[in-house]
Amino acid sequence: xxxxxxxxxxxxxxxxxxxxxxxxxxxxxxxxxxxxxxTRHMSLDLPAGTHQIILPDLPPGAAHQTPRIAVSGAVLxxxxxxxxxxxxxxxxxxxxxxxxxxxxKGAQAALDxxxxxxxxVTNRFDAAAAQIAFLERLGGGxxxxxxxxxxxxxxxxxxxxVLQARRDMLAARQELRGMAEAREDLEEAxxxxxxxxxxxxxxxxxxxxxxxxxxxxxxxxxxIELSYFVEADWRPTYDFSLAQSEPARLxxxxxxxxTQYSGEDWRDVTLTLSTLRISDTIAPHDLSPHWLRIEKxxxxxxxxxxxxxxxxxxxxxxxxxxxxxxxxxxxxSFNDVEASYAFPNPVTVxxxxxxxxxxxxxxxxxxxxxxxAVPLHDETAFLMATFTNTTPEPIFESYENSFSLDNxxxxxxxxxxxxxxxxxxxxxxxIEDLRLDRVRLDKNEGDSGIINRTNTSSEEVRITVENLGxxxxxxxxxxxxxxxxxxxxxxxxxxxxxxDIEDPEDKQGLLEWRFDLAPGAxxxxxxxxxxx
Numbered sequence: 001x002x003x004x005x006x007x008x009x010x011x012x013x014x015x016x017x018x019x020x021x022x023x024x025x026x027x028x029x030x031x032x033x034x035x036x037x038x039t040r041h042m043s044l045d046l047p048a049g050t051h052q053i054i055l056p057d058l059p060p061g062a063a064h065q066t067p068r069i070a071v072s073g074a075v076l077x078x079x080x081x082x083x084x085x086x087x088x089x090x091x092x093x094x095x096x097x098x099x100x101x102x103x104x105k106g107a108q109a110a111l112d113x114x115x116x117x118x119x120x121v122t123n124r125f126d127a128a129a130a131q132i133a134f135l136e137r138l139g140g141g142x143x144x145x146x147x148x149x150x151x152x153x154x155x156x157x158x159x160x161x162v163l164q165a166r167r168d169m170l171a172a173r174q175e176l177r178g179m180a181e182a183r184e185d186l187e188e189a190x191x192x193x194x195x196x197x198x199x200x201x202x203x204x205x206x207x208x209x210x211x212x213x214x215x216x217x218x219x220x221x222x223x224i225e226l227s228y229f230v231e232a233d234w235r236p237t238y239d240f241s242l243a244q245s246e247p248a249r250l251x252x253x254x255x256x257x258x259t260q261y262s263g264e265d266w267r268d269v270t271l272t273l274s275t276l277r278i279s280d281t282i283a284p285h286d287l288s289p290h291w292l293r294i295e296k297x298x299x300x301x302x303x304x305x306x307x308x309x310x311x312x313x314x315x316x317x318x319x320x321x322x323x324x325x326x327x328x329x330x331x332x333s334f335n336d337v338e339a340s341y342a343f344p345n346p347v348t349v350x351x352x353x354x355x356x357x358x359x360x361x362x363x364x365x366x367x368x369x370x371x372x373a374v375p376l377h378d379e380t381a382f383l384m385a386t387f388t389n390t391t392p393e394p395i396f397e398s399y400e401n402s403f404s405l406d407n408x409x410x411x412x413x414x415x416x417x418x419x420x421x422x423x424x425x426x427x428x429x430x431i432e433d434l435r436l437d438r439v440r441l442d443k444n445e446g447d448s449g450i451i452n453r454t455n456t457s458s459e460e461v462r463i464t465v466e467n468l469g470x471x472x473x474x475x476x477x478x479x480x481x482x483x484x485x486x487x488x489x490x491x492x493x494x495x496x497x498x499x500d501i502e503d504p505e506d507k508q509g510l511l512e513w514r515f516d517l518a519p520g521a522x523x524x525x526x527x528x529x530x531x532x
Contacts, residue, residue, distance in 0.1 A: 019052045030272045031258055036232035042224045046074055050215040058208045059230055059263030067228035069212050074222040077213030104193040111186040118179050125172035128165040135162050230262035234273050237400040242385050242428050244406055250367040250387050254360040261352050268346035275339045339393050371434050373477040375463050381434035386425045389418045403428055433469030460528040467517045475517050481529040483509035493529040
């Protein structure tokens with residue numbers, strides 16, 4: 001893009017240097033988590049000599065860095081940045097903004113003209129009211145009259161004038177009533193015009209200015225690339241849709257939500273999203289020796305005088321050795337997975353107001369479905385789908401996910417990252433036909449209080465799963481028994497039937513049964529544990 005040449009003037013120097021003011025806009029944007037890299041491309045015809053270019057319209061976020069400038073066709077010299085004492089910018093509104101400003105002026109003028117017309121009608125109403133008041137005072141006063149004819153004439157004149165004045169007041173009142181309705185329409189039109197203009201004026205007014213020196217031995221066309229970082233963010237979104245076909249199919253529609261707070265609008269830019277985290281930590285941490293020492297605790301210090309009367313009640317402190325860690329600390333972690341997504345069509349993201357959702361693609365996988373039953377907490381089983389990410393890239397962690405079952409939306413939720421090649425299981429809502437019940441049959445306890453070597457306790461529960469539906473379900477039922485953390489506490493358990501898996505995923509005390517449940521069938525499990 002060839003930037004607009006706003007003005008150029010000659011400096012009083014032997015090299016006949018010129019100053020060029022270039023205004024541009026973002027053309028290419030790469031958004032990372034928390035930050036975006038903006039790129040502007042400009043071209044400028046330069047005569048021979050050393051010149052200065054001024055880029056006056058960078059967003060305020062660029063003040064926290066030195067923007068990078070790359071030049072071909074000329075030699076780049078010193079680059080400076082300024083965020084105060086800036087020259088004013090000439091108006092450079094787009095046709096849409098100019099049209100919106102004109103519409104706002106027209107709406108305001110129409111409302112003002114209507115207000116003037118209302119004032120004129122109100123004045124007529126007030127004049128008629130004043131005339132009636134005067135005539136009423138005139139008719140009620142002591143007026144010397146020569147004869148009855150004069151009295152009749154006076155009454156006739158006053159009556160006619162009062163009647164006409166009241167007619168004028170009525171007409172004015174009716175006209176004002178209609179004008180009030182019209183005023184509401186004009187005020188609404190003005191509000192719409194203000195909102196339409198505000199929707200276009202999303203860019204901030206604050207700015208910074210960059211100046212750079214360019215030199216060339218001959219007249220040339222210089223190609224200038226300007227890049228800088230601003231505040232922005234993007235996050236992945238996924239629409240998970242499970243079809244209960246045979247085999248079951250899981251489709252994942254991938255998307256992204258982009259927001260930016262740069263101070264300038266991105267209009268029709270070439271957009272790329274990257275998962276690379278731009279971080280100040282680019283090198284590994286240094287590691288120092290980890291020294292430990294054993295020390296005796298400091299002797300007890302006397303209590304303050306105010307509390308000295310309680311010193312005799314204090315227990316003596318233990319003399320056990322203490323360990324001091326001289327190298328305690330916490331280190332920040334970051335995600336080193338990198339992937340990028342380039343969008344073929346131009347994208348527009350307004351400053352500080354837009355949350356743009358973009359579509360990426362749709363992934364498809366075969367899935368294995370089953371019913372997860374946790375009767376300790378739930379009254380129904382839940383539909384689960386297991387699949388393997390067979391793509392070469394991860395499915396990233398996301399808090400913006402929707403879940404659909406057979407094209408029916410069932411809810412929203414969070415998902416962790418699913419690496420390439422990894423297997424994971426997702427939930428798709430309750431199965432109302434699979435009812436769960438967990439009943440305590442017997443509970444015996446020994447001596448009350450803290451369990452000791454002579455205490456015993458036992459508990460027996462019955463777990464029931466009933467299939468009220470018309471299809472067969474593979475069920476995975478989870479329950480648990482207590483786990484001892486002390487040698488003196490011995491816990492044993494028994495189950496009928498025995499669980500298929502004990503301690504699944506290394507979770508101690510958990511038990512899992514796997515079975516198929518036909519339509520109308522019921523499955524019962526007896527689970528007992530003893531503690532002594």
